[in-house]
Amino acid sequence: MKITGNTRTLGIFGDPVEHTLSPAIHNAAFEALGLDLVYLPFRVSPEALKGAVESVRALEMPGVSVTIPHKEKVIEYLDEVDDLSKAIGAVNTIVNKGGRLKGYNTDALGYLLSLKEETGFVPKGKTIIVIGAGGAARAIAYSFIKGEAKSVIIANRTLPRAKILADEFNGCASAVTLDGVGGFMKGADIIINTTSLGMMGEGELNIPVEALPAHAVVSDIVYRPLDTQLIKKARLLGLKAHTGLGMLVQQGIIAFELWTGLKAPAEVMQKAALAALGIK
Numbered sequence: 001m002k003i004t005g006n007t008r009t010l011g012i013f014g015d016p017v018e019h020t021l022s023p024a025i026h027n028a029a030f031e032a033l034g035l036d037l038v039y040l041p042f043r044v045s046p047e048a049l050k051g052a053v054e055s056v057r058a059l060e061m062p063g064v065s066v067t068i069p070h071k072e073k074v075i076e077y078l079d080e081v082d083d084l085s086k087a088i089g090a091v092n093t094i095v096n097k098g099g100r101l102k103g104y105n106t107d108a109l110g111y112l113l114s115l116k117e118e119t120g121f122v123p124k125g126k127t128i129i130v131i132g133a134g135g136a137a138r139a140i141a142y143s144f145i146k147g148e149a150k151s152v153i154i155a156n157r158t159l160p161r162a163k164i165l166a167d168e169f170n171g172c173a174s175a176v177t178l179d180g181v182g183g184f185m186k187g188a189d190i191i192i193n194t195t196s197l198g199m200m201g202e203g204e205l206n207i208p209v210e211a212l213p214a215h216a217v218v219s220d221i222v223y224r225p226l227d228t229q230l231i232k233k234a235r236l237l238g239l240k241a242h243t244g245l246g247m248l249v250q251q252g253i254i255a256f257e258l259w260t261g262l263k264a265p266a267e268v269m270q271k272a273a274l275a276a277l278g279i280k
């Protein structure tokens with residue numbers, strides 16, 4: 001990578017940030033297209049967030065990504081946010097247009113796009129089970145409801161949290177406990193894990209996927225490892241499996257296109273993500 005007097009800087013604000021794969025994905029894309037841009041990780045504590053956002057204007061950065069724990073809080077420091085991030089209440093991408101900062105949520109859009117691309121799944125008229133009720137669950141549940149899903153069942157360890165999320169969707173969503181999700185599997189078209197269960201060093205998600213109908217999709221947003229126990233179990237059962245790689249790469253593709261106005265080199269970005277995960 002060549003840094004010149006004209007190189008512009010982008011990056012990701014998060015805390016912790018050292019496990020992010022975004023620098024590998026975006027720098028590979030910049031290099032492939034010969035763009036004089038560089039993308040860096042910035043560890044930004046909650047107290048420093050306001051100043052960090054101000055620096056995007058001061059340093060004339062084309063934009064930044066935002067990750068845990070800042071996706072919600074960052075909204076108050078922006079000039080505007082698009083309708084999707086407003087509805088979800090979270091931003092993961094900031095675009096700087098001449099000093100005006102606009103927030104977007106490319107997670108939700110990236111998730112649905114990759115799901116459709118890899119499995120052909122479209123939400124319209126479908127019954128969806130979302131495992132988890134945190135920020136990722138909110139973005140994904142929202143995108144399914146926007147896609148006219150018939151019903152979204154939110155299954156969470158802590159039932160009141162699932163209820164709070166389900167209540168946001170005016171009767172299109174319901175809440176169940178994680179332990180009680182088994183009874184809903186038979187009627188589901190897709191199940192999505194949005195929790196950290198299945199991630200390296202975390203516990204496993206034990207749900208009876210064998211009770212799903214044969215056409216169902218099993219989707220996991222965890223990408224370390226790519227083939228979680230849940231994904232392996234789905235494949236063994238002959239169900240369609242959708243790993244966390246798709247969302248990771250697609251949200252990056254959408255962000256790249258927002259920042260540069262160019263078509264993203266999707267294959268390069270996917271390869272870079274796999275290499276960063278240690279998969280050839």
Ligand code: ATR
Pocket residue numbers: 131132133134135136137156157158161178194195196197203
């Ligand atoms: P994110 O913004 O990444 O979605 P989050 O807001 O912290 O993260 O939400 C994490 C989700 O994973 C929650 O639904 C959480 O369940 P609780 O609401 O009961 O805490 C779920 N989760 C995390 N660890 C879990 C575990 N060991 N067992 C079951 N659910 C777990």
